[in-house]
Amino acid sequence: MRTLSWAISLVLITTYSFGQGVTFIQGNLRTPFTQAKAQGKLVFLEVYSPTCHVCESFIPTFKNASVGKAFNDRFVSYKLDVNTPEAQAFLSKQNLFVPSLPLFLFFDSNVKLIHAQSTENSTQQLVALAARVADPKQRAQSYQNRFRQGERNTSFLADYGYFTRIVKDTVSNIQAMQAYTKALKPTDYTSKSTFAVIQKVLLDAENPLFDYFMTHLALFKSKFPGEDLKKTGEYIIMTTLYSSRAAVMTPVRIQKLGVYMNTLGFDKKSIENRTLIPELNALIRTQQWAQVVERVNRYERLGSPGPDEFTYLGGYLKSKSQNPQVVQKANMLLSRGRR
Numbered sequence: 001m002r003t004l005s006w007a008i009s010l011v012l013i014t015t016y017s018f019g020q021g022v023t024f025i026q027g028n029l030r031t032p033f034t035q036a037k038a039q040g041k042l043v044f045l046e047v048y049s050p051t052c053h054v055c056e057s058f059i060p061t062f063k064n065a066s067v068g069k070a071f072n073d074r075f076v077s078y079k080l081d082v083n084t085p086e087a088q089a090f091l092s093k094q095n096l097f098v099p100s101l102p103l104f105l106f107f108d109s110n111v112k113l114i115h116a117q118s119t120e121n122s123t124q125q126l127v128a129l130a131a132r133v134a135d136p137k138q139r140a141q142s143y144q145n146r147f148r149q150g151e152r153n154t155s156f157l158a159d160y161g162y163f164t165r166i167v168k169d170t171v172s173n174i175q176a177m178q179a180y181t182k183a184l185k186p187t188d189y190t191s192k193s194t195f196a197v198i199q200k201v202l203l204d205a206e207n208p209l210f211d212y213f214m215t216h217l218a219l220f221k222s223k224f225p226g227e228d229l230k231k232t233g234e235y236i237i238m239t240t241l242y243s244s245r246a247a248v249m250t251p252v253r254i255q256k257l258g259v260y261m262n263t264l265g266f267d268k269k270s271i272e273n274r275t276l277i278p279e280l281n282a283l284i285r286t287q288q289w290a291q292v293v294e295r296v297n298r299y300e301r302l303g304s305p306g307p308d309e310f311t312y313l314g315g316y317l318k319s320k321s322q323n324p325q326v327v328q329k330a331n332m333l334l335s336r337g338r339r
Contacts, residue, residue, distance in 0.1 A: 021063035022071045024079045029090055032078040037109035042133065044075035047082050047091075047103040055102045057121055064123045070130035075106070097168050099200055106133045115140040116166045117159065147176065152183050158193075161201040170243065174204045181209040190219055199232045205240035205257055206249075214260045233264045241278045251282040251291070272303035277316070289323045296329055311337030 024046070025031055032043045046062075048055035061067060071077055080087045082098060091098065094113065096105070106115040115133045117140065119125045132138045143160040157180040164173035180197065188194050189212055198213055213220060213233070220229055237257050240246065246254070258275045262268075276299050283292045296313065299305065305313070314333030317326050 020072075021065065021068035022077050023068070024062075024077045027078075029078070029080070029086055032076040033107070033109055033111055036076040039076065041109070042075050042114070043107040043109065043111075044071060044077040044133075045080045045105040045107070046077070047080050047087065047098055047101065047105060049082050049101055052101045054121075058102060061121055061123055061126060064126075067123050067126045067130075070127045074130055074134050080105075095168055097166055099162070099165050103166070104129065106139075113141075113167070116163055118162075144172065147172075147179075152179055154180055154183050154188075157183060158197050158201060161197065165201060165203070170203060173201070174207070174245075177202050177204060177207050177209070181207055184209070190216070190223060192223075195220065195224055198236075199228065202236055203239050204245070205236050205260075206245065206253075210236055214263060217263060230264050233260065234266070237261060238274065241275065246278045246281065247285075249278070249282060251279055251286065251288065254279045254282055268302050269304055272299050276303065280316075280320075284320050284326075287323075289321070289325050292317075292321070292323075293325050293329050296333070307337045307339065309337075310334070 025035065032045070035041075036043045046055075046058075048058075062071075080090070082088075082091075082101065094111075096113070096116070100118055103116065103118055105113065107113055117129070119129050136142065140159070140163040143156075143163055146156065147160055157176050161173055161176040161180060164170070164176060177197075184194065189209070194209075198209065202210060204210065217229065217233075237260060240249075241254070241257060254275060258271050258279075261271045261274065266274075276295070279295055280292060283295060296317070299313075303309075310333045314330045314337060317330035317333070321327070
């Protein structure tokens, strides 16, 4: 009986040690970092949501023994529910953006981000990811230096661009995506991988790849869902219009983005409301006073403003310019706002 009991125990220990998947520890966010420091390991955080079907699909893959060994040997792993206050506070403190779920974040034990990415759901991809993070030369931490040294293959540039989105480095994102577009073969402009980059990485409507996307929308519609195209185009346009880049854009360029919104299927009222302030800022910056008044008149015709909009716009114009034409228009708007 003792021999049988010992044999069963050995089988259980062997199964646990060599057949288990990734061990996700319990506790709070301090726990993985404390354990990682004690064990001399890195930290892996799977940012997920219980309602995310893609996240759920990774569960069997994380239970794979080869994936478990690749991760358990190197990392202390923790599941971070993106909906919790704990996750929101942590991501805000780290100044991280979550483009899609699940997102895989890797830190050293001092809570310094060393790598971040999404990946395909396969045992091979996850095992390769673990090995990649273990190599300091392959981590996202090295991307900026590799870019400065001249690395320009499109796969690397897409990874670098995606990482810059996560860490909210818009300047580096624009640089990486300009280089990506330059390195991209024209025959690959409408490929699945390129559209994934446009959809998940590109932030700049000034990038030539975005111009190609908008001027060849019918070609993209023959390959990808129309709603995905509309959401993608809208996001890139709005990100550009309401960023610091808009401060140096010409009125003509901003008007062109309005045309693109029309191409995407947005109605005139929506376009007027979304492009008004960026376009007015550009016209005021270039002191095109008559065009400022004309732009406001067009907004009144097409944007369906109410008293609150009249009051806001009147105050905005008075704060931006002392030009008599503009001030007169501002006073008229403020008067209409008080009715």
